[in-house]
Amino acid sequence: QDIDGIDSDRDGVRDDVQRWIYALVPNDPKKQMALRQLSRSFQFALHPEFDHETRLKANSLLNRALDCESLSFPDELHGYQEFVHLEAKVLNTKLRTMRQIENDSKWTQDEISQERERDPQPCDNR
Secondary structure (H helix, E strand, O other): OOOOOOOOOOOOOOHHHHHHHHHHOOOOHHHHHHHHHHHHHHHHOOOOOOOHHHHHHHHHHHHHHHHHHHHHOOOHHHHHHHHHHHHHHHOOOHHHHHHHHHHHOOOOHHHHOOOOOOOOOOOOOO
């Protein structure tokens, strides 16, 4: 299996991850949406060409997804637990984990320490 995996509906969320999200929060569309958005940001961060522009987009996607998650999971501990579990689901193969480690090493101090404004409506609602 490759890094991208199977995404039958082409929404940026692998099918196995999407099934896991629906099983985790079966009756909460708001939390499902937030976790799908976070999943898309994790998957995007596995991009094979993790150049400066891609890293900036990845950072923006992750920040928006985290802001959306904090709105959808008001209990900070519960939200953090879902973040950790979802990241483990997205990085569920050696190839994916190795790509994440490789891409993580490309970040520069300037890229990760930039001040940012919070988006008042961070959720993609998809």
